[in-house]
Amino acid sequence: MKPQELHQLVFNFRAARAVMFAVQAGLFEELCQEDLTIDELVARLELHRASTTILLETLVQLDVLNKQGLRYSVAQELRATLRRDTEGSIANLLLLDANHWSNWSVAEDFFRPEKARLFAYDRQSNFAxxxxxxxxxxxxxxxxxxxxxxxxxxxxxxxxxxxxxxxxxxxxxxxxxxxxxxxxxxxxxxxxxxxxxxxxxxxxxxxxxxxxxxxxxxxxxxxxxxxxxxxxxxxxxxxxxxxxxxxxxxxxxxxxxxxxxxxxxxxxxxxxxxxxxxxxxxxxxxxxxxxxxxxxxxxxxxxxxxxxxxxxxxx
Ligand SMILES: C[S@@+](CC[C@H](N)C(=O)[O-])C[C@H]1O[C@@H](n2cnc3c(N)ncnc32)[C@H](O)[C@@H]1O
Structure with missing residues (x-):
């Protein structure tokens, strides 16, 4: 593996989470049926507009969604995978993972259960x-x-x-x-x-x-x-x-x-x-x-x- 590939691999957790967010928000259920604008999606699903815009634009950059003019769409070949009611769907698995996601953040509980504080680090210098x-x-x-x-x-x-x-x-x-x-x-x-x-x-x-x-x-x-x-x-x-x-x-x-x-x-x-x-x-x-x-x-x-x-x- 090359350093650049490793870089991409580890930061893909954000991309995976973006797709899970979309499943959780019900975006694919709507967009697998028809192309919609942000206003239509926000109104149908009662979503927060600014956050939904960020998510939709991210999914476009990830090539999960397409955008033409103001309309967002799911490519035909991805629809059966992303909507929840088809045989080849991964949407229900993603929903399950979206709910288990937070458990992946608590390394202490699994890897050093008795010495959790050893995972502590100085936030200020880590950030720098x-x-x-x-x-x-x-x-x-x-x-x-x-x-x-x-x-x-x-x-x-x-x-x-x-x-x-x-x-x-x-x-x-x-x-x-x-x-x-x-x-x-x-x-x-x-x-x-x-x-x-x-x-x-x-x-x-x-x-x-x-x-x-x-x-x-x-x-x-x-x-x-x-x-x-x-x-x-x-x-x-x-x-x-x-x-x-x-x-x-x-x-x-x-x-x-x-x-x-x-x-x-x-x-x-x-x-x-x-x-x-x-x-x-x-x-x-x-x-x-x-x-x-x-x-x-x-x-x-x-x-x-x-x-x-x-x-x-x-x-
Ligand atoms: C993401 S870092 C970017 C650091 C640097 N400019 C770079 O590009 O590497 C943002 C910096 O802005 C500083 N910062 C955040 N809020 C600030 C504020 N209200 N006033 C002054 N500095 C602030 C943080 O302490 C941090 O050092």
């Missing part, structure tokens, strides 16, 4: 390490996007352990940098960036949901930040960020690409874990428009992430 791994050269590409704007002061909001700034410092030591995050996360970043003490690197503990960014920068980046927040918070964060941007400045938003399998599954993951979602290009453009900004360029930073550069309209 997880953020660090598995995105390949995303920060290399994102750094290139930022430097191409010719900035003097780069602010990384939701900087995490500081890997993007470290990447930038490797390429441009003479710029001013500010990392914005929670104090505890900035402590990890301070450790990671200790070799750059002689550079103009600043750490600003700040909750970007709660307050405006009291800073003046010509380049502000938010990478994989917005997806952890619901609509209202996301809009508030964008407004708070824009406050710190000089008039001609550029705001760069790096997010998962919802038009990819990985991005769509990340959106579902965000829904389940934070009640949020990955915001696609159209939603970002709309929110930015309301703040007087427009997207001026966009670049892929991995095969499943994209960076959108936005400026105030007319700049």
């Amino acid at each position: 390490a997880a953020m660090q791994q598995g995105v390949g050269d995303m920060n290399v590409r994102l750094a290139q996007v930022l430097l191409a704007h010719g900035p003097g002061h780069i602010v990384d909001v939701g900087s995490g352990p500081g890997l993007l700034i470290e990447q930038l410092l490797g390429a441009a030591k003479n710029l001013k940098y500010t990392l914005v995050d929670f104090e505890k996360t900035l402590d990890i970043a301070r450790g990671n960036l200790s070799a750059y003490e002689h550079c103009d690197v600043n750490f600003l503990p700040h909750d970007i949901v709660l307050g405006k960014l009291q800073i003046e920068a010509d380049c502000i980046v938010a990478s994989r930040l917005l997806m952890g927040f619901d609509d209202a918070e996301m809009k508030q964060i964008l407004a708070n960020i824009c406050h710190g941007l000089v008039h001609e400045g550029v705001l760069v938003i790096n997010e998962f690409d919802t038009e990819t399998k990985v991005g769509a599954l990340m959106s579902l993951d965000m829904l389940v874990n934070c009640g949020a979602r990955v915001y696609g290009r159209d939603q970002l453009a709309k929110c930015l428009d309301e703040l007087g900004f427009e997207i001026v360029s966009e670049q892929a930073t991995t095969v499943f992430t994209r960076a959108f550069s936005a400026k105030r309209k007319g700049i």
